[in-house]
Amino acid sequence: MTSTQxxxxxxxxxxxxxxxxxxxxxxxxxSRGLSGVRGHRAGVDAVRAVIRRxxxxxxxxxxxxxxxxxxxxxxxxxxxxxxxxxLMALKREVKKLDDHDIRLSIIGERRGFSATIQxxxxxxxxxxxxxxxxxxxxxxxxxxxxxxxxxARRLAxxxxxxxxxxxxxxxxxxAAEISLADEPAVDLCIRTSGEQRLSxxxxxxxxxxxxxxxxxxxxxxDADAFxxxxxxxxxxxRRFGMTDEQAEVQGA
Numbered sequence: 001m002t003s004t005q006x007x008x009x010x011x012x013x014x015x016x017x018x019x020x021x022x023x024x025x026x027x028x029x030x031s032r033g034l035s036g037v038r039g040h041r042a043g044v045d046a047v048r049a050v051i052r053r054x055x056x057x058x059x060x061x062x063x064x065x066x067x068x069x070x071x072x073x074x075x076x077x078x079x080x081x082x083x084x085x086x087l088m089a090l091k092r093e094v095k096k097l098d099d100h101d102i103r104l105s106i107i108g109e110r111r112g113f114s115a116t117i118q119x120x121x122x123x124x125x126x127x128x129x130x131x132x133x134x135x136x137x138x139x140x141x142x143x144x145x146x147x148x149x150x151x152a153r154r155l156a157x158x159x160x161x162x163x164x165x166x167x168x169x170x171x172x173x174x175a176a177e178i179s180l181a182d183e184p185a186v187d188l189c190i191r192t193s194g195e196q197r198l199s200x201x202x203x204x205x206x207x208x209x210x211x212x213x214x215x216x217x218x219x220x221x222d223a224d225a226f227x228x229x230x231x232x233x234x235x236x237x238r239r240f241g242m243t244d245e246q247a248e249v250q251g252a
Contacts (some may be wrong), residue, residue, distance in 0.1 A: 024217030144203030
């Protein structure tokens with residue numbers, strides 16, 4: 001048994017890193033004659049359930065797409081409500097994460113948020129920084145294209161300063177600047193609500209991920225639904241460019 005298995009006790013073939021596009025809050029609310037804000041609040045309950053189950057299933061990293069860089073285009077009232085929910089979650093939920101030894105990180109363009117939210121993000125990350133359990137990553141004001149462009153900009157700055165030469169820029173150099181560079185590669189990406197697209201989420205990091213599309217709207221996606229996604233993942237053969245026969249030998 002490897003040291004990773006000893007420390008995490010994951011099931012054979014279970015994903016180390018799961019990413020989720022949480023979709024369907026508004027449709028869930030409309031189907032019940034409720035406001036979109038009520039749908040987002042119900043979505044918070046689903047977040048809690050999935051975080052709890054992911055930790056129980058010994059997932060090492062769980063990345064949740066909470067707010068995309070494109071979501072600012074939504075109606076002002078909805079964006080304002082989303083910001084209030086985000087701030088409330090940062091204030092109320094972080095202590096629970098800390099109590100369960102979960103480390104929290106936020107990825108995305110933070111300068112788009114209010115000073116109050118930026119301060120709460122820093123506080124939450126600082127409080128949980130030394131935790132050794134699951135790593136919870138929240139993608140907020142995040143876009144995959146922004147992520148890649150921002151990484152390229154940092155490399156360009158290093159070239160400009162003389163710290164790096166252009167000839168040294170390769171896939172590994174860019175990967176080191178991308179968000180989640182220190183995390184295991186995403187093994188499984190789940191999207192709820194029946195939609196089957198990436199919506200500018202983790203474009204670089206999902207290169208070899210398996211995808212699982214659930215028809216459930218996000219507020220209805222519970223711990224059992226998360227188990228179904230992980231169990232489906234365990235039945236798949238991941239080839240990474242190899243033949244079936246090579247993959248079987250590699251996984252033996």
